[in-house]
Amino acid sequence: MFGDGEQEVGQFKPPYESFEVPDPTVAQVLVEHNTSHVYTTPGEYSLTLLVSTAFENLTQQVPVSVRAALPAVAVAVGSQVLVAGQPVAFFPRPLPSPGGVLYTWDFGDGSPAVTQPQPEVNHTFALRGMYHVRLEVNNTVSHVVAAISVRVFEELRGLTVSVSSAVEQGVPVVVSAALDSGDNVTWTFDMGDGTVLMGPEATVEHVYRRAQNCTVTVGASSPAGHLARSLPMHVFVLEVLWIDPVACIASQLHARLTAHVTGDPAHYVFDWTFGDGSPNVSIQGDPTVTHSFMNSGTFPLALVLSSRVNRAHYFSSVCVEPVLGNVTLQPERQFVRLGDEVRLVAHAWPPFPYRYTWDFGTEDAAARVGGPEATFTYQLAGSYL
Numbered sequence: 001m002f003g004d005g006e007q008e009v010g011q012f013k014p015p016y017e018s019f020e021v022p023d024p025t026v027a028q029v030l031v032e033h034n035t036s037h038v039y040t041t042p043g044e045y046s047l048t049l050l051v052s053t054a055f056e057n058l059t060q061q062v063p064v065s066v067r068a069a070l071p072a073v074a075v076a077v078g079s080q081v082l083v084a085g086q087p088v089a090f091f092p093r094p095l096p097s098p099g100g101v102l103y104t105w106d107f108g109d110g111s112p113a114v115t116q117p118q119p120e121v122n123h124t125f126a127l128r129g130m131y132h133v134r135l136e137v138n139n140t141v142s143h144v145v146a147a148i149s150v151r152v153f154e155e156l157r158g159l160t161v162s163v164s165s166a167v168e169q170g171v172p173v174v175v176s177a178a179l180d181s182g183d184n185v186t187w188t189f190d191m192g193d194g195t196v197l198m199g200p201e202a203t204v205e206h207v208y209r210r211a212q213n214c215t216v217t218v219g220a221s222s223p224a225g226h227l228a229r230s231l232p233m234h235v236f237v238l239e240v241l242w243i244d245p246v247a248c249i250a251s252q253l254h255a256r257l258t259a260h261v262t263g264d265p266a267h268y269v270f271d272w273t274f275g276d277g278s279p280n281v282s283i284q285g286d287p288t289v290t291h292s293f294m295n296s297g298t299f300p301l302a303l304v305l306s307s308r309v310n311r312a313h314y315f316s317s318v319c320v321e322p323v324l325g326n327v328t329l330q331p332e333r334q335f336v337r338l339g340d341e342v343r344l345v346a347h348a349w350p351p352f353p354y355r356y357t358w359d360f361g362t363e364d365a366a367a368r369v370g371g372p373e374a375t376f377t378y379q380l381a382g383s384y385l
Contacts, residue, residue, distance in 0.1 A: 001047070001048040001050070002037050002045065008035050039066040041066070042067050042099060045064045067097070067100055068096075068097045069141065073144055074148070082151065083152065083154070092119055096119075100140055102137075102138050103121070104136040105121050125152040128152050128154045129151070153183055153223050154182050154222075157182065157227075159177065165231070166264075167235055168263050169235055171309050173207070174203060177202045177203070184222045186199070186221045186222065187204075192212075192217070208235040211235050216232075237310075238305060238312045240260070240312055240314035243260070245257075249319070251323060254292060255291055256290055257291065259314070265287040270283045270286070270287060270305060271303065271304040272303055276295065293318075296322040300315070301317055324348060327346055330344070331344050341376070342376055342377070344373065344374050354372070355370075357369050360376045362378070
């Protein structure tokens with residue numbers, strides 16, 4: 001009985017024509033019987049041999065493992081993208097019939113070969129690169145070999161972006177990006193003004209054509225993933241905002257004038273005209289200038305601010321007053337009748353059209369700004385300072 005539902009029966013009886021006449025001195029002879037059988041289905045079977053005579057029955061069982069010839073296989077990969085440091089599954093396709101099959105995997109990265117009865121195996125590649133993965137399948141009666149070349153990518157990590165937070169309109173701005181790890185990267189630079197730049201380079205240059213506040217977004221993409229980072233961007237027009245000091249200055253040597261401008265003054269040229277007949281002064285990268293006004297008066301002040309591509313003009317005036325020597329105050333009359341208007345006159349030296357602030361010594365009257373003469377009517381009797 002062959003264990004698959006089939007059996008064969010054979011009978012031996014004397015005279016044994018196929019054998020020589022046995023030696024009368026020998027108590028037994030060897031009787032052999034051969035048969036053949038074809039198993040149609042692979043599997044594990046128990047072959048049972050039953051031998052019987054008129055005197056006894058003998059039974060012998062032998063396990064038989066029936067295995068099919070292995071088909072041609074290919075190596076299949078459980079993921080479309082392989083990333084260094086991340087496990088990936090490999091398996092044969094199609095799967096051979098089970099039973100007595102051993103799978104030997106060589107991943108081509110220097111790691112030891114893996115032999116196991118399971119068809120699927122997980123492996124982690126430590127480094128990026130191209131690898132030749134080889135599979136050998138063996139079931140004793142046959143063996144097949146399959147191979148595949150795979151590319152392993154680096155995981156995208158550590159995206160940094162370098163760009164100035166403020167840039168002048170019309171001036172090229174450079175945006176640079178970097179990754180701690182990653183390969184086969186495509187960079188995308190969304191400049192926030194409708195311009196999107198793409199390519200393999202991690203640095204781009206762009207010119208903003210109008211003043212605005214926008215957001216620059218840099219993206220890094222590869223088969224292993226995507227990273228992005230956004231930074232604010234202020235695009236300004238080159239401009240002189242104001243010049244200090246705003247009030248009058250005293251006639252003196254080395255008066256300091258400071259221009260307040262948009263952007264970084266270190267990148268500009270300041271061309272000053274003081275309006276007092278002195279020559280122009282050009283300064284690179286410093287918004288402060290010193291000048292000696294030798295005379296008092298109001299002088300037209302002009303500043304030309306220049307960058308690499310733009311120029312701004314600013315016109316103002318500077319009030320230069322002489323250093324005040326002394327001031328005397330003389331009332332028209334020392335004694336005034338209550339309700340009458342009193343006239344006060346101030347004399348300053350050296351002469352100059354100064355601005356005068358008058359405080360008449362009363363609690364309810366506000367200070368008054370005017371010229372060297374003022375009039376006031378006191379509502380209460382008393383002495384005033």
